[in-house]
Amino acid sequence: MSLQDKTVLIGITGGIAAYKICELIRKFQKAGVNTKIVCTPNALNFVTKLTLQNLSKNQVYVEEFDVKDWKPEHISLADEADVMLIAPATANTISKIANGIADNLLTSIACAFSKKMIIAPAMNCNMWNNQSVAENISKLKSRGVEFLEPDTGFLACGYTGKGRLCSIDKIYNTVLEFLEYSQKLAGKKVVVTSGGTIEEIDPVRYISNYSSGKMGFAIAKTAYNMGAEVVLITTKNFGAPFKIVNVKSAIQMQNALDDEFETSDIIIMAAAVADYRVKNYSAQKLKKTSDEELVLELVKNPDILQELCNKNQNKEKIIVGFCAESENLLENAKEKIIKKGCDYLIANDISRKDIGFSSEDNEVTILDKNGGMKHLDKNSKSIISRQILEYIIHE
Ligand code: PMT
Numbered sequence: 001m002s003l004q005d006k007t008v009l010i011g012i013t014g015g016i017a018a019y020k021i022c023e024l025i026r027k028f029q030k031a032g033v034n035t036k037i038v039c040t041p042n043a044l045n046f047v048t049k050l051t052l053q054n055l056s057k058n059q060v061y062v063e064e065f066d067v068k069d070w071k072p073e074h075i076s077l078a079d080e081a082d083v084m085l086i087a088p089a090t091a092n093t094i095s096k097i098a099n100g101i102a103d104n105l106l107t108s109i110a111c112a113f114s115k116k117m118i119i120a121p122a123m124n125c126n127m128w129n130n131q132s133v134a135e136n137i138s139k140l141k142s143r144g145v146e147f148l149e150p151d152t153g154f155l156a157c158g159y160t161g162k163g164r165l166c167s168i169d170k171i172y173n174t175v176l177e178f179l180e181y182s183q184k185l186a187g188k189k190v191v192v193t194s195g196g197t198i199e200e201i202d203p204v205r206y207i208s209n210y211s212s213g214k215m216g217f218a219i220a221k222t223a224y225n226m227g228a229e230v231v232l233i234t235t236k237n238f239g240a241p242f243k244i245v246n247v248k249s250a251i252q253m254q255n256a257l258d259d260e261f262e263t264s265d266i267i268i269m270a271a272a273v274a275d276y277r278v279k280n281y282s283a284q285k286l287k288k289t290s291d292e293e294l295v296l297e298l299v300k301n302p303d304i305l306q307e308l309c310n311k312n313q314n315k316e317k318i319i320v321g322f323c324a325e326s327e328n329l330l331e332n333a334k335e336k337i338i339k340k341g342c343d344y345l346i347a348n349d350i351s352r353k354d355i356g357f358s359s360e361d362n363e364v365t366i367l368d369k370n371g372g373m374k375h376l377d378k379n380s381k382s383i384i385s386r387q388i389l390e391y392i393i394h395e
Pocket residue numbers: 194195196210211212213214215216250269270271272273274275301302303304305306320321322323324325348350356357358359
């Protein structure tokens with residue numbers, strides 16, 4: 001893996017462990033990783049700007065309004081970095097970031113940072129055990145921030161307990177592991193669908209389903225973090241650093257997929273596509289009549305996944321479908337993977353409230369076209385996405 005073009009943005013806050021980061025910067029330098037340093041003003045009470053500048057061979061950023069370019073630093077530094085590491089992170093900085101407070105350059109960058117963030121806290125053990133700090137850490141973890149827990153031992157403040165910055169080797173290996181992970185899909189184009197399709201009846205009514213789009217979005221975001229060029233075709237509204245194509249109906253979704261098909265390497269259909277649409281869309285709002293019944297005529301939608309698989313006769317692309325079932329999950333999934341002809345089918349039980357539709361978590365079984373199966377225990381949709389992607393690229 002080439003690390004030459006990778007940049008780690010290191011945020012240093014005001015804790016005694018700040019001096020240990022000098023050694024970390026040297027290790028990154030030796031590995032060829034570019035480091036950019038941003039300090040809180042308090043960090044400079046523990047380590048000098050000159051030391052950090054010499055070690056990183058880059059300017060050290062501290063002042064928010066020291067703008068040298070048209071683009072403010074909190075935006076340009078956030079854009080340039082592949083990963084942001086905050087070490088040592090004080091209780092104060094962690095709590096500010098968790099609550100969106102941006103009152104210095106470091107916290108402003110954190111606020112504008114949408115990629116991977118790793119935080120290595122260091123503080124007094126009583127501060128570590130403080131409930132507000134603990135809640136702020138959980139908040140950040142739930143948003144995908146990775147924490148490297150402090151070690152237990154003798155603390156600079158004289159106490160013995162949990163609060164020492166974890167080892168520099170641990171921080172270094174975690175960042176390097178992430179940089180490797182972020183290359184896994186480099187050069188690949190991944191197209192993902194998400195959300196329930198919307199089949200309009202008239203200007204005010206439609207047929208749809210409970211899909212929130214979260215599963216597909218998590219896959220798209222994970223593929224992006226793994227270095228892929230990503231296109232998310234979705235019926236929902238998401239903000240993301242990758243291309244998003246908004247669609248409503250199954251037909252629109254199929255057209256958008258057709259546009260991306262030739263240039264794609266992996267296609268993942270997590271969308272809940274309606275099997276039928278209304279035969280005659282009414283351009284005007286349908287009026288209530290004296291009839292007790294109203295019959296809506298439906299026609300079949302194309303089976304998008306099956307048609308994509310038919311187009312992939314030379315098997316150049318990896319095509320992955322999902323299978324949503326409320327009963328006999330694996331039996332139905334085994335039939336479906338043969339019928340649709342996809343390389344993998346991700347089976348999930350949508351009768352459960354804690355997984356599947358709209359929930360934060362999922363529990364799935366991956367089926368492959370050769371009859372292999374792998375169960376993934378219940379986990380966040382983001383972790384399940386990583387497991388699915390790693391499985392299909394390593395198989
Ligand atoms: O969006 P969330 O709230 O996070 O919920 C996630 C999910 C439950 C929607 C997702 O995990 C999931 O199961 N998606 C597939 C839903 C579905 O349509 O399943 P299916 O078994 O009916 O269809 C099988 C496959 O064929 C799917 O990949 C589907 O996208 C595709 N299909 C279905 C019908 C159709 N006309 N064309 C298709 O391409």
